[in-house]
Amino acid sequence: xxxxxxxxxxxxxxxxxxxxxxxxxxxxxxxxxxxxxxxxxxxxxxxxxxxxxxxxxxxxxxxxxxxxxxxxxxxxxxxxxxxxxxxxxxxxxxxxxxxxxxxxxxxxxxxxxxxxxxxxxxxxxxxxxxxxxxxxxxxxxxxxxxxxxxxxxxxxxxxxxxxxxxxxxxxxxxxxxxxxxxxxxxxxxxx
Amino acid sequence: xxxxxxxxxxxxxxxxxxxxxxxxxxxxxxxxxxxxxxxxxxxxxxxxxxxxxxxxxxxxxxxxxxxxxxxxxxxxxxxxxxxxxxxxxxxxxxxxxxxxxxxxxxxxxxxxxxxxxxxxxxxxxxxxxxxxxxxxxxxxxxxxxxxxxxxxxxxxxxxxxxxxxxxxxxxxxxxxxxxxxxxxxxxxxxx
Numbered sequence: 314x315x316x317x318x319x320x321x322x323x324x325x326x327x328x329x330x331x332x333x334x335x336x337x338x339x340x341x342x343x344x345x346x347x348x349x350x351x352x353x354x355x356x357x358x359x360x361x362x363x364x365x366x367x368x369x370x371x372x373x374x375x376x377x378x379x380x381x382x383x384x385x386x387x388x389x390x391x392x393x394x395x396x397x398x399x400x401x402x403x404x405x406x407x408x409x410x411x412x413x414x415x416x417x418x419x420x421x422x423x424x425x426x427x428x429x430x431x432x433x434x435x436x437x438x439x440x441x442x443x444x445x446x447x448x449x450x451x452x453x454x455x456x457x458x459x460x461x462x463x464x465x466x467x468x469x470x471x472x473x474x475x476x477x478x479x480x481x482x483x484x485x486x487x488x489x490x491x492x493x494x495x496x497x498x499x500x501x502x503x504x
Numbered sequence: 505x506x507x508x509x510x511x512x513x514x515x516x517x518x519x520x521x522x523x524x525x526x527x528x529x530x531x532x533x534x535x536x537x538x539x540x541x542x543x544x545x546x547x548x549x550x551x552x553x554x555x556x557x558x559x560x561x562x563x564x565x566x567x568x569x570x571x572x573x574x575x576x577x578x579x580x581x582x583x584x585x586x587x588x589x590x591x592x593x594x595x596x597x598x599x600x601x602x603x604x605x606x607x608x609x610x611x612x613x614x615x616x617x618x619x620x621x622x623x624x625x626x627x628x629x630x631x632x633x634x635x636x637x638x639x640x641x642x643x644x645x646x647x648x649x650x651x652x653x654x655x656x657x658x659x660x661x662x663x664x665x666x667x668x669x670x671x672x673x674x675x676x677x678x679x680x681x682x683x684x685x686x687x688x689x690x691x692x693x694x695x
Contacts (some may be wrong), residue, residue: 317622318613318633331632369695371633376597376657406567410655412603422509425568433510440563440571440653442509462631464601464655466567 327384348391382466392486399450403470406445417455454492518575541583557615568658583677590641594661597636623685645683
């Protein structure tokens, strides 16, 4: 007998109906943003909700898949856009497909071995393939919530520690009104 | 170096821009529809396009994923709605996640071992989890094209033969203006 196989997306509420929701606030992303002063200033005032992920784990066998709906709110910390913590998969060769449903943004990818980095557009009507061994972070470069679905092997797992320890080499900031990927090292701010 | 990681969905054209497209006409579904007379009559007149699938196979490693955009047109053959051929995965335990983007329809699922069948809603804002070992067929029960994305393990493979040989036990037909799943055996027509 199969369990529940069908779910309903409520894009206005930003959830998969009936699925558990994880909420990440600014305080959960300590150390992620390059501009420490801007982060501290924003933290002092409030602790805004940055994003939510609602996930479905229908089965856990070798060929199974999990999926989640992410909602990433618009905003900035200094020049840097609101973003997710970012992670590698615990099973390093596990890929992920991200499908943009609403809003405007990008994925920042960084190959764990080579450091190769990419900024790939993710927004309504865009799909990003995250290869194995790539740390990945979602970034909202627009003015409305960025809503997307991620699908990944059930045994992928999430490793937040490896990338948190060294952070991504690149950051995505606004330059002349547009998102640009620049080296964290080269930022002219106190980090 | 990564290859192309990002694609663009053109939902009006029904394609993933730049991806190869497979087109299935009525003649490709010989033997699928229950009502042979209705099928023959429709075949005599023309050979309508039933659906297209545009697919992306970014990588083929153990943890990789493939995805495709399906567009299934509205229509009927006798009482039965336009549908896909249906398949099992060659790697039987491989699951698939279907995400409905436009239109109205359902997935017909049949467990290969037990024959357990399900009709799960698939349309805009609906997601269907296809477990391993389940033959699955997409059905358009509405009046506009049903557009959806399917994501599956790169090594899933497609086995059309196993389910084509015996066909699905159940069919989805219109009953009192609504889709209903009924036993193929119990249909009061010449098959």
